[in-house]
Amino acid sequence: MWCSAMSSEQVAALNKIVAMIDQKAAEFKNEYMRWPESKRFANRKLVLDLIDDANTLGHAVKPVPTDLLEDLKRLGEQLQRLR
Numbered sequence: 001m002w003c004s005a006m007s008s009e010q011v012a013a014l015n016k017i018v019a020m021i022d023q024k025a026a027e028f029k030n031e032y033m034r035w036p037e038s039k040r041f042a043n044r045k046l047v048l049d050l051i052d053d054a055n056t057l058g059h060a061v062k063p064v065p066t067d068l069l070e071d072l073k074r075l076g077e078q079l080q081r082l083r
Helices: 002-031 037-060 066-081
Strands: none
Touching: 002 037, 002 066, 037 066
């Protein structure tokens, strides 16, 4: 029982992190050209850190959500290219 409760908590936490990533990444992509460099850097770092957190948590969930983690990896690569 403990394992299944832990897993559902991990999935819920992962879903919350992914929702934050979606929101912050969309805001970044829409607004980054209007922001000063310091705000661009801070917001990109925030999203990339959230992606790292989601990746770590995603690997702890069984079964591992590989499609989601690949999507997040691609998003991180896209954000790295936006300067």
